[in-house]
Amino acid sequence: MAVNLEAPRAEDLLTISGVRLGIARAGIRKPNRKDLLVVALEDGARVAGVFTRNRFCAAPVVLCREHLAGKEPIRAIVVNTGVANAGTGEQGLEDARAVCAAVARLFDAPASSVLPLSTGVIMEPLPVERIARGLPECFSDLAPDHWASAAEAIMTTDTVAKAVSRQAVIDGRTVTVTGIAKGAGMIEPNMATMLAVIATDANVGQDALRYLVREAADASFNAITVDGDTSTNDTLLLVATGHAAHAQIVGEGTAEFGQLAQAVTEVARILAQAIVRDGEGATKFITITVDEGETREECARVAKAIANSPLVKTAFFASDPNLGRILAAIGNAGIADLDASRVGVRLGDVTVVEEGGRAAAYTEADGQRVMKPAEIAVRVTLGRGDESASVWTCDFSYDYVKINADYRS
Amino acid sequence: MAVNLEAPRAEDLLTISGVRLGIARAGIRKPNRKDLLVVALEDGARVAGVFTRNRFCAAPVVLCREHLAGKEPIRAIVVNTGVANAGTGEQGLEDARAVCAAVARLFDAPASSVLPLSTGVIMEPLPVERIARGLPECFSDLAPDHWASAAEAIMTTDTVAKAVSRQAVIDGRTVTVTGIAKGAGMIEPNMATMLAVIATDANVGQDALRYLVREAADASFNAITVDGDTSTNDTLLLVATGHAAHAQIVGEGTAEFGQLAQAVTEVARILAQAIVRDGEGATKFITITVDEGETREECARVAKAIANSPLVKTAFFASDPNLGRILAAIGNAGIADLDASRVGVRLGDVTVVEEGGRAAAYTEADGQRVMKPAEIAVRVTLGRGDESASVWTCDFSYDYVKINADYRS
Numbered sequence: 001m002a003v004n005l006e007a008p009r010a011e012d013l014l015t016i017s018g019v020r021l022g023i024a025r026a027g028i029r030k031p032n033r034k035d036l037l038v039v040a041l042e043d044g045a046r047v048a049g050v051f052t053r054n055r056f057c058a059a060p061v062v063l064c065r066e067h068l069a070g071k072e073p074i075r076a077i078v079v080n081t082g083v084a085n086a087g088t089g090e091q092g093l094e095d096a097r098a099v100c101a102a103v104a105r106l107f108d109a110p111a112s113s114v115l116p117l118s119t120g121v122i123m124e125p126l127p128v129e130r131i132a133r134g135l136p137e138c139f140s141d142l143a144p145d146h147w148a149s150a151a152e153a154i155m156t157t158d159t160v161a162k163a164v165s166r167q168a169v170i171d172g173r174t175v176t177v178t179g180i181a182k183g184a185g186m187i188e189p190n191m192a193t194m195l196a197v198i199a200t201d202a203n204v205g206q207d208a209l210r211y212l213v214r215e216a217a218d219a220s221f222n223a224i225t226v227d228g229d230t231s232t233n234d235t236l237l238l239v240a241t242g243h244a245a246h247a248q249i250v251g252e253g254t255a256e257f258g259q260l261a262q263a264v265t266e267v268a269r270i271l272a273q274a275i276v277r278d279g280e281g282a283t284k285f286i287t288i289t290v291d292e293g294e295t296r297e298e299c300a301r302v303a304k305a306i307a308n309s310p311l312v313k314t315a316f317f318a319s320d321p322n323l324g325r326i327l328a329a330i331g332n333a334g335i336a337d338l339d340a341s342r343v344g345v346r347l348g349d350v351t352v353v354e355e356g357g358r359a360a361a362y363t364e365a366d367g368q369r370v371m372k373p374a375e376i377a378v379r380v381t382l383g384r385g386d387e388s389a390s391v392w393t394c395d396f397s398y399d400y401v402k403i404n405a406d407y408r409s
Numbered sequence: 410m411a412v413n414l415e416a417p418r419a420e421d422l423l424t425i426s427g428v429r430l431g432i433a434r435a436g437i438r439k440p441n442r443k444d445l446l447v448v449a450l451e452d453g454a455r456v457a458g459v460f461t462r463n464r465f466c467a468a469p470v471v472l473c474r475e476h477l478a479g480k481e482p483i484r485a486i487v488v489n490t491g492v493a494n495a496g497t498g499e500q501g502l503e504d505a506r507a508v509c510a511a512v513a514r515l516f517d518a519p520a521s522s523v524l525p526l527s528t529g530v531i532m533e534p535l536p537v538e539r540i541a542r543g544l545p546e547c548f549s550d551l552a553p554d555h556w557a558s559a560a561e562a563i564m565t566t567d568t569v570a571k572a573v574s575r576q577a578v579i580d581g582r583t584v585t586v587t588g589i590a591k592g593a594g595m596i597e598p599n600m601a602t603m604l605a606v607i608a609t610d611a612n613v614g615q616d617a618l619r620y621l622v623r624e625a626a627d628a629s630f631n632a633i634t635v636d637g638d639t640s641t642n643d644t645l646l647l648v649a650t651g652h653a654a655h656a657q658i659v660g661e662g663t664a665e666f667g668q669l670a671q672a673v674t675e676v677a678r679i680l681a682q683a684i685v686r687d688g689e690g691a692t693k694f695i696t697i698t699v700d701e702g703e704t705r706e707e708c709a710r711v712a713k714a715i716a717n718s719p720l721v722k723t724a725f726f727a728s729d730p731n732l733g734r735i736l737a738a739i740g741n742a743g744i745a746d747l748d749a750s751r752v753g754v755r756l757g758d759v760t761v762v763e764e765g766g767r768a769a770a771y772t773e774a775d776g777q778r779v780m781k782p783a784e785i786a787v788r789v790t791l792g793r794g795d796e797s798a799s800v801w802t803c804d805f806s807y808d809y810v811k812i813n814a815d816y817r818s
Contacts, residue, residue: 084733324496
């Protein structure tokens with residue numbers, strides 16, 4: 001069902017010097033399926049993260065934040081599918097700590113040097129024993145070229161694995177960025193969550209890395225929406241091993257930072273878009289761009305109001321150029337002083353709305369033509385400023401209801 | 410498909426002294442169907458209204474606001490279905506004015522004494538000629554006991570007409586309140602919108618009436634959600650003819666105001682709930698109550714976050730006690746300092762979450778039992794204050810997608 005999305009070929013994924021990946025079939029929830037991943041980082045690697053804002057954040061998110069804020073350098077990331085370890089209270093924290101300790105023992109490091117990520121059923125206890133028993137298999141599997149396999153190991157209801165590599169030249173040296181992600185719905189607490197790990201061999205200072213991961217997230221994972229929900233476990237980690245031989249990037253204003261940011265953001269955006277392309281029941285991939293806003297934030301708000309409207313999403317599913325639904329969503333975005341008579345809308349190459357009303361030259365036939373393809377671009381102009389924002393989303397189909405209604409039965 | 414909702418019987422609807430209703434088949438969009446309603450008000454009636462906050466508000470909403478703010482007493486309300494006269498710019502305003510003028514001629518009154526309401530396809534011109542030709546039929550049909558017929562005349566994709574009456578005793582006199590409404594989706598710009606007209610023979614001052622309509626709306630139409638959208642045309646009008654022989658109610662703090670407010674709010678709530686029961690594709694009617702909040706507003710925010718989550722709504726459709734989705738929606742409601750470990754959730758008579766985690770005594774069998782019925786109560790406790798709010802919603806079914814995807818094809 002995924003919209004124009006193919007699984008990455010192992011040979012297209014570039015290794016990152018200083019990063020090794022090991023996978024196991026630990027039988028966490030289902031037998032004989034890759035469900036456990038350890039990412040080992042060589043000494044000197046730096047890590048920064050962006051996490052869910054959901055107040056019911058899961059135990060692994062709490063520990064990630066704690067360990068990243070601590071003094072200990074991060075030596076490993078451990079990802080399990082099957083159980084999210086969310087809504088599990090104190091016991092959940094203890095369980096996540098136990099998994100970190102078990103990983104740490106393999107590396108002869110303290111537990112606080114391990115970042116745990118979990119995705120799967122929520123409000124069920126983490127099967128610490130089964131995870132601990134699977135860890136040696138991960139450890140002996142560690143290799144730099146296991147990115148494709150790692151992308152498969154973190155899938156839940158994803159139908160296609162998500163991974164991509166990009167390179168940049170910084171200071172005359174080639175720098176590589178490789179990332180993996182999993183999604184399905186933006187939230188689906190039984191068996192999902194958005195998780196992504198992106199690694200680069202670039203040499204980046206800790207402050208610049210923290211800035212970079214937020215900037216990349218804003219232009220990628222924070223700009224997608226499948227159903228408007230945010231999971232308890234959403235996590236993006238950015239690893240920089242520093243093995244590339246360019247001078248360290250410390251300031252976010254430098255040309256070198258910009259070159260790296262471009263590569264990291266592109267990897268993040270491709271992964272984020274892959275999550276939408278593989279959204280539950282998705283049959284269309286929709287890019288919504290809002291221009292001429294007063295602020296970037298209000299542009300994003302309008303774009304998300306369109307992207308999250310069930311009526312707009314069902315109209316996309318039906319390939320129905322239902323202008324009224326788009327206009328109503330714009331009017332509903334909470335911009336109190338929006339002048340409706342300045343708003344314009346284009347679908348693909350067709351101007352459908354100008355000055356807040358149906359465009360003079362617009363015909364229903366033109367509208368239907370541009371709504372047919374699997375990829376649709378919506379462009380809104382607000383006529384009140386110079387700012388812009390883009391959001392990517394998918395449609396709402398019978399299968400979305402089917403997947404989410406039948407899921408546990 | 411409507412959930413526990415029956416059409417009102419004409420004999421159960423009480424007349425309001427000073428109000429007459431006339432219906433016509435004007436062929437506005439489809440032939441031979443009631444599609445035009447005129448409500449005639451005797452001299453001395455007062456009217457107050459609450460309108461959509463959508464920035465793309467329709468021409469009739471603009472005129473209603475204008476005429477209510479003017480000096481002229483309101484003599485008539487005219488409601489057409491078929492065409493919403495929204496997204497129609499200057500021409501739309503001229504068309505709505507022309508309809509008001511045509512109605513006003515029948516009453517020998519100025520156009521500004523008429524309030525126009527429209528619902529139907531948006532971005533299409535209002536067929537003023539057809540409406541004007543239908544008006545004499547409405548005029549000759551005017552009678553105090555045509556409430557049931559009026560409720561039918563304003564239906565679009567509603568499957569059941571919505572009308573109800575209540576009485577109160579104020580100052581020793583019986584006062585009557587009768588209302589009609591139409592809904593379907595909260596928004597459905599092709600053929601819907603929320604419209605309601607409630608009339609009472611109570612004697613109420615203009616300021617108290619304005620206060621009353623807002624209070625009643627907050628506890629009814631503003632507390633329902635089918636799909637989180639707000640239409641371009643949403644309108645609630647409250648008419649008070651003053652024919653009841655009690656002393657005029659002028660202050661909102663009085664016992665008499667409270668008695669009237671209770672009856673009006675009950676009528677408004679029954680109509681609002683009827684809109685949810687008849688929501689597009691609805692198979693369940695869900696009451697979400699949030700207690701122990703710091704403010705009423707944050708309680709309503711949490712309730713709406715649950716009510717509008719597509720994942721929660723599909724779980725209700727599947728009768729799946731999917732606690733994780735409810736918790737995630739609560740955590741997602743934007744209360745930055747919510748202490749998740751104090752949150753509790755009950756489904757019907759079953760405690761499912763306590764202290765932010767699965768309740769010790771909870772069993773999946775209990776959860777499934779309470780999710781089965783067509784009416785489900787969700788009660789959330791936030792553990793941070795004394796305020797409460799309730800919201801009513803319906804589930805998200807295959808038919809929601811079907812109705813909204815197939816609609817124009």
